[in-house]
Amino acid sequence: MSNTNLKKLSEELGLSISSVSKALRDSYEISAATKKRVLAMAEKMNYQPNPFASSLRRKKSITIAVVIPEIANNFFALAIDGIQLVAQQKGYHVLTYLTHENFKNEESTIKHLQGGRVDGVLISLCRDTDDIQHLVSLHETGVPLVFFDRVPERMECPTVTTDDYESGFKATEHLIQAGCKKVACLSLSNYLSITHKRMKGYEDALKKHQIKVDPKLIIQCTNDNGTNLQLIKKLLSRKDRPDGIFATVEKLAISSYYVCNDIKLKIPEQIRIISFSNLRTASLLAPSLSTITQPAFEIGKESASLLFRMIEKKTFGNRIDKIVLKSSLVQRNSSK
Amino acid sequence: MSNTNLKKLSEELGLSISSVSKALRDSYEISAATKKRVLAMAEKMNYQPNPFASSLRRKKSITIAVVIPEIANNFFALAIDGIQLVAQQKGYHVLTYLTHENFKNEESTIKHLQGGRVDGVLISLCRDTDDIQHLVSLHETGVPLVFFDRVPERMECPTVTTDDYESGFKATEHLIQAGCKKVACLSLSNYLSITHKRMKGYEDALKKHQIKVDPKLIIQCTNDNGTNLQLIKKLLSRKDRPDGIFATVEKLAISSYYVCNDIKLKIPEQIRIISFSNLRTASLLAPSLSTITQPAFEIGKESASLLFRMIEKKTFGNRIDKIVLKSSLVQRNSSK
DNA sequence: AAAAACCTTGAAAACGTTTTCGTAATCCGG
């Protein structure tokens, strides 16, 4: 086992434990010569400090937690990438938790994090999180907390998001300008602020172009792919089917493609599609998929940076940062 | 802060610290009535045990580490998903580390893990890992270690892999049977066991069909996408260009698609492509991509399960498990 | 030459648990 500790090291060196500890932490109290000796011996004996003893004593874990709905998802994978980059630079460890879009999981995960296991938490809510008591409670214990992308609607807290309203507006307007008269909206959740904003953009774009918002064209999708396929198939099989689809998340666009293949609907001739997406193969699809692409990697980086500012107390007292990044609309053939 | 600890709890209850601790851990030494009182008070005071004190004392972290080259990668994202599933069931925490295909990162990460921070490690090597001294060293400190997919060639250790040789063979033979005479192989690394095996399958399939292995058709790609695009473009622009591509990893197939679009090579008419891939949109590409699909999620699950068997010492003394799962070849239009 | 300042080290407490061991108090059969 990992056996060499300060005690053994100090015995080997003929020094006290405290001196060895101080030498290793490069304290001014220790002479250069001694430090050199200690470092050499530590190297030789392959000393690795016990992180738990250290964390216990210093009340710091050098660890952050990332809580996300899923990982097999291009957006979140990229966000994690950005988070890890910053964490690695700071020398922090990253604990990852998946809620699988399940509120109970999110709740229990957050509760566990109250024990001091981490110095800060990055979180993107799950699709049916409405009650945020668990997060308020975590916040009250003093753990720095940053939300990214899927942020709570009614909580004063630091967030990193994108211009969801504008993106929803632009995407919808783009479809209208391409010729769509009946644009459907595929939504992920009833609760999430991001879907509210994206849908508000969608509705306002319709209104701007004198198109009435038709509730039948707004589909609340579920967390089950099979069900979603059925919902979309039903939508697209109607006589008065839409001629455009605005998908608020990537997987719903993918499902739409499958349904169109299935029922032989031509994209974009019979139905135009645009979607929020971080798919790297968007331009290789048949047809290439028009996307609103969120800067997922940057979102991760910004969130982590913000969190570390809070951890290091570099952020002003009770200042609450709300960072908003811009998504980019990329027109491709699915909306021509 | 997370302030309530055993001491406060015990004072509030008029019990000793040890009794409270034992009550919370449901020890037989404590009466049912007392346990009930303690549980109630712990709930009321929102007690969360300090994980570091506990880990320090018990010499267990209830945490595993996952070390992978990258996360924005369908294979690894799915594998992590499987790992997390098992870890969550076991009540373990998961620390994730990205090496970004950089050996130095891998080395230092592994070194840090020797301090006892985790009870076990799951790792997929990075593309240029040749020297495995750091892993031998970790293993020697007694930390259970399971390799998945990208495993070391010369080390006696538990692994979870797929039938890479057979898959490489089948994929290549499939291209030959589709009519290819000159099949190129896009490889990721010189060192990895998986690429060796996949390439051996490739070579043996060629030999079986009396096709000479042409070193000029075997391209060692790099870790830089731009460079890879150039390498592939050069390969496909030659007069004696190949009529088939066997890509050993997904991103090289994607790059090939881009190059073919760029230089107007028709897939599959002028060049057929098959690739290892976990792309969920493989069937939606233009043309749909033939794939060898690894059971990434299952690989994650199996690796984690194996690791936990080792952690729980349920695995026989020095028995070394080598689990091999089957990949599936899915023919689509890119190799018609 | 004594006093003050500095440099280097060590002893010990503390972080919050877990666990071993000891010990009252109760119980039960003979």
Next chain:
DNA sequence: CCGGATTACGAAAACGTTTTCAAGGTTTTT
């Protein structure tokens, strides 16, 4: 009612660090 078993709890050590404080020794100042 006595001896042994059982039940329910507490005291204290231990895990491996970090940090405060004291102290011995050397150098500098007066």
